[in-house]
Amino acid sequence: MKDKSTSGPKMIGLTGSIGMGKSTVAAMFEHAGIPVFDADAEVRTMQGPGGELIPAIEAAFPGSTGPGGVDRDALGKLVFADKAKLAALEGIVHPAVGQKRAQFLKDNADEPLILFDIPLLFEGGGHAHVDHIVVVSAPALVQRERVLARPGMTPEKFEHILGLQTPDQEKRERADHVIETGVSLEETEEQVRALIEVLKAQV
Secondary structure, eight states: OOOTTOOSOEEEEEEOOTTSOHHHHHHHHHHTTOOEEEHHHHHHHHTSTTOTTHHHHHHHSTTSEETTEEOHHHHHHHHTTOHHHHHHHHHHHHHHHHHHHHHHHHHTTTOSEEEEEOTTTTTTTGGGGOSEEEEEEOOHHHHHHHHHTSTTOOHHHHHHHHHHSOOHHHHHHHOSEEEEOSSOHHHHHHHHHHHHHHHHHHO
16 A cells, blocks of 8 residues: 555556456446546557557567557567567556556546556556555356457466466455456446445545
8 A cells, every 4th residue: 555645636456357347347437437547558559550659669679560550469479488578668668658647647636536447456566556456356157258258268368367367366355345246237336336435435
């Protein structure tokens, strides 16, 4: 947790394992009027067609971009087996995301609550920099059904991804609040609305 005496909005860190419905819940917070910062979405935009990171990435990794922006397969083959190249890519991407985050904080300085959608909140140490940790969770069977329904997903890929993530049970134990998504969307949204009221009352 960050220092509670810090001025400015209270920061919600939203996380959850693959297939738990984190993006859906983040959208519910946004729909309820809570500003949401989605770092992954920012990266996709900056690496998409005409994105601001395209020139730097192409210069560092020739042939990794095209009219559609970054060719993820081509870039992946170049960097993920080479720690030095991966570090070089992170050296391009991370500062840019940091600038977007700083601008988001500036733009929403007067808000009571803001939300950071962070898939690897615990794995990356981000949990230490937010005021409230919210974990999105569903039963393991529901999670598995959702993930295996995705195009191109296999049981092997799913197990590999799970192995890289903090286990759901541990996330739940470390959370300040848990949003259950193994229920209807209406019930999930009601949980979100109720939590927002609780958090606003604490501001």
